Amino acid sequence: MTVSRRDFLSSGLVGVASGVIVPPILAKGVFAAGVDGIHNDRVLVVVQLAGGNDGLNTVVPYADPAYATARPTVGVRPETVLHIDSNVGLNPALKNLKSLYDGGSVAIVQGVGYDNPTYSHFENLYVWEYADPKRAQTDGWLGQMLGSQLDSQGHPLAGCALGEVSTPPELRASNAIVSVIQSIDAYTVRGGGGRQATAPALYRSTPGIYGTLFDQALSTAEYGMKTLSLGATTYKPAAQYTVAGTAPAANTLGSAMQLTAQMIVTEPSVKICHVVLGGFDTHQAESARQSALLSELDAALSAFMQDIAAHGQADRVVLMTWSEFGRRIAENGSQGTDHGAAAPLFIIGKPVKGGLYGEQPSLTSTIDGGNLKYTVDFRSVYQTLIRDWLQGDPQSVLGASYPELPVIKQA
Amino acid sequence: MKLTGIRLSRRQAIGVAAGGALGAVALHYGLDETGSRPKAAAVSAGGWPSPLGDQRAMAAHLLRRAGFGYTKADLDEAASISYDDLVDKLVTQQPDPLAVPADATNHNLVVRAWYAHMATTHAQFPERMTLFWHGVLTSDYRKAARLPFVFQQNNLYRSAALTDLRSLLSSVTHDPLMMRYLNLDAGTAAAPNENYARELMELFTLGPGNYSESDVREGARALSGLRIGLFDSGGSRIPAPRYDKSNPQSYADQINALVASGARFRGTVVARLHDSGGKTLLGKTGNLGADDVIDILLAQSACAPFVTRRAMTFFATPNPSDADVNDVASQFRNSRYDLRTLMRAIFRSRVFTSPANYRSLMRSPTDYMVASTRALNRPQLAVAAAKAAAGMDQVLYDPPNVAGWPSNAGWVNSTSMLARINFATTAITQTAALPDPKTGVGTQLDGVLGRDTAAAFKAAGNDADRWFALLASPEFQLK
Known part of the structure; x- marks a missing residue:
């Protein structure tokens, strides 16, 4: 077949007008050295619990008779709950988190959600990742912070996804550079024979719609490989990240959190770290599964807090957890729970003023056929972290102002 | 629903197109010594000179997308018939069942x-x-x-x-x-x-x-x-x-x-x-x-366009227009959802064959590894591929979530690109007799190379390094 000039022109125009493609990372030129252009020395670590963590079995309203009624098989037995107060307590798998709470460095924000929620994983992920229930934003909320407020020079390690093999959407933005590092061992070019130099040289001026994206990925990798090989010699973990007696594969979050500590300790330009623990979509046989996941979370978080404290970094790190939704109040017929709405989250760190925030939603006055009505808009959490922790401007990311929670200690 | 895509504003899209046009100036030809040097009919929307229009290049374009790449012999055979006949031949192929492995429960x-x-x-x-x-x-x-x-x-x-x-x-x-x-x-x-x-x-x-x-x-x-x-x-x-x-x-x-x-x-x-x-x-x-x-x-009117869009994003173009989708979707619906009709319509669609659509898709990790294997005349690389898959975010039967795999730009990040590059080294190391890499440039990359890949290929001192430049290149990640 042949293509006329007219065919080409018209199809080319269609391509441009419909935004055929994809790679809008703004090239910022040569990477800045040190911390030039880095907003301040504060770090936010984001731990995503993917799949929809069951909030009611994480922060358990054990004293509410409606809880036991709704969950005859899936419910956490009241005598095992780690009491926070006379109404709620933590899942027994979260024993180290309870110690941190007792030490005053854990804020539990209850009832986090938004108005008119959807019950789809993907729509909720979008809402949280882009801080936009209308799902119209095209840049992730953390990506916007990185690209516009936290790093004016484009440091390749200012935003890191650790223990992961893809860029989390919340870190994606047209002007943000993100390093994705699954492990230090794999973050290298193997094969000798000059291939460490050849590989990035193949991606200096790539044409085409993926060109900028490709070239940015390779130059980011090149910078990260050098930094990590230097950092590995100066960092030794000061905590036990692996759970004794379990296989290494069961400690993927532990490995990711250890890498997070290493990045914070060794690379002063790090601003945002993202890690993920998946598997929370517990439609069936929930109790054993969620308990194992929460144990993994508990061990990894406490080791991380211990490690950064031992390295003298605790004053500059705050960690938050989130999940795309909580789960239905009533269990289903499969010893599991279906998709739900509002749920609690944790904000953890030495700069955090521990305690309970927000209100536990009612189990009887519900929405959408048996779901929790939120009491705290998730954007209140974002606004608090943006303004009070990262010292940025929440308005430009969130588009409006939300009531803040006093969870960050004021100096 | 957007899981991995990044949408461009109109201003950004125009910026990309302009940058692409500048990049195209730097492209090199002439490494293909098979005598089948393609003429660039036009420049793709993103900036690669597009050889589409040439029968051999069209066959290669289709084989990269409707299959997993090819050897030189495969391409020679495919290019010997017309594009439309090649489409018909592919979409009427009978499936070749997977033999029962030694332990089907493993x-x-x-x-x-x-x-x-x-x-x-x-x-x-x-x-x-x-x-x-x-x-x-x-x-x-x-x-x-x-x-x-x-x-x-x-x-x-x-x-x-x-x-x-x-x-x-x-x-x-x-x-x-x-x-x-x-x-x-x-x-x-x-x-x-x-x-x-x-x-x-x-x-x-x-x-x-x-x-x-x-x-x-x-x-x-x-x-x-x-x-x-x-x-x-x-x-x-x-x-x-x-x-x-x-x-x-x-x-x-x-x-x-x-x-x-x-x-x-x-x-x-x-x-x-x-x-x-x-x-x-x-x-x-x-x-x-x-x-x-x-x-x-x-029976819902949303069904045919929804499924068609998913297929077109996978097979044809990363962000098909509503008009492109609806044209194919109506053929699909009218055929009572016949899947061969759907795929024939996609492969014959204007957007699929348009020069602007050259190299507009990114190979998934599985596609990249299997295409590398085929380009190297099919050495036994299944174990190596299974091992390397995790670093590229595509372990088969272990998807990131129920929406399945990312696509196109969703595959690009610093760690997964390194994993691809390292697989190229593994594949080359495990191939006993490497095919001629200069023929490979013509066969696998249509002779259309960017400045960086052309320089690395020329600087390479042996066939293993030439194949590394070829398989680790941005060109080979695309289709």
Whole structure:
């Protein structure tokens, strides 16, 4: 077949007008050295619990008779709950988190959600990742912070996804550079024979719609490989990240959190770290599964807090957890729970003023056929972290102002 | 729904196009010594000079997308017939079943056998469709413990991949791995499980906004009571062996003997667990069951465009326009959802063959590894591919979530690009006799190289380094 000039022109125009493609990372030129252009020395670590963590079995309203009624098989037995107060307590798998709470460095924000929620994983992920229930934003909320407020020079390690093999959407933005590092061992070019130099040289001026994206990925990798090989010699973990007696594969979050500590300790330009623990979509046989996941979370978080404290970094790190939704109040017929709405989250760190925030939603006055009505808009959490922790401007990311929670200690 | 895509503003899109045009100036030709140096008919939307229009380049473009790449001999054969004849030849290929592995209950053996099959089968197009459906109607191997469910689903998708959407969805709704993955085997009349009903509407047929929460709940009721049973090769229900913890090998042996005899597990309705009351789904009321649900969804006007868009994004162009989608979708719908009709329409569509569409798709990790294997004349790389897959974010039967795999730009990040580059080294190291790399430039890259790849190729001192420049290049990541 042949293509006329007219065919080409018209199809080319269609391509441009419909935004055929994809790679809008703004090239910022040569990477800045040190911390030039880095907003301040504060770090936010984001731990995503993917799949929809069951909030009611994480922060358990054990004293509410409606809880036991709704969950005859899936419910956490009241005598095992780690009491926070006379109404709620933590899942027994979260024993180290309870110690941190007792030490005053854990804020539990209850009832986090938004108005008119959807019950789809993907729509909720979008809402949280882009801080936009209308799902119209095209840049992730953390990506916007990185690209516009936290790093004016484009440091390749200012935003890191650790223990992961893809860029989390919340870190994606047209002007943000993100390093994705699954492990230090794999973050290298193997094969000798000059291939460490050849590989990035193949991606200096790539044409085409993926060109900028490709070239940015390779130059980011090149910078990260050098930094990590230097950092590995100066960092030794000061905590036990692996759970004794379990296989290494069961400690993927532990490995990711250890890498997070290493990045914070060794690379002063790090601003945002993202890690993920998946598997929370517990439609069936929930109790054993969620308990194992929460144990993994508990061990990894406490080791991380211990490690950064031992390295003298605790004053500059705050960690938050989130999940795309909580789960239905009533269990289903499969010893599991279906998709739900509002749920609690944790904000953890030495700069955090521990305690309970927000209100536990009612189990009887519900929405959408048996779901929790939120009491705290998730954007209140974002606004608090943006303004009070990262010292940025929440308005430009969130588009409006939300009531803040006093969870960050004021100096 | 946007899981991985990044949308461009109009201003950014124009900026990209302008940058691409500048990049095109730097392109080099002339490395192809086969005498088939293509003439660039035009520049693609993103900046690569496009050889599309040349019959050989069109054949290569199609083989990269409708299959998993090719050797020089494969391309020579494909380029000897017209483009339209080549499309017909591919879409009418009969699927080549995956042979029963030594232990059909071991998903690692199944995945390795699948990599080898993708690299070697002549029925490339049905194989490519199998991978497509594995991404759309995805499942997780963890739900197959001790049972041959991964093997069964793999062959089910291959045999149903090119039937029609109704047959495919009906088979999938009764597939044991899917039933377990999305909890279809758990719903009862008293407590229907919503997981499958929701994803069937949101991800498999209609997309968000085209059904309500009430439809999800009614759909779950209609799908309640399905349970997994074992059926012999004649279709009669037979008792399944009981698992004996003290003798797992005996259990595996019994299961493998059953698989070898043609017995299969599949879903069947258990009447006492099924909600036989009236239900109303998308305005249709009755005592609905699984096949009624599928028929009602297929009758929605949103269905054909939704499925077509998913297929076009995978096979044709990263962000198809509504007009492009609707043109193909109407052919698909009019054919009663015939899947060969869908794919023929996509391959013959203007957007697929447009010069502007050259190198507009990114190879998935599986595609990249299998295409590398084929470019190197098919060495045995299944074990290496299975091992390398995790670093590229595509472990087969272990998708990131129920929406399946990322696509195109969603694959690009610092760590996964390094993993691809390292696989090139592994593949080259494990190939005993490397083909001529200069011929490879013409065959695999259409002779269209960017400045960086051309420089690295010229600087390479031996064939291994030349193949490294070729397989690790940005050009070879694209199709």
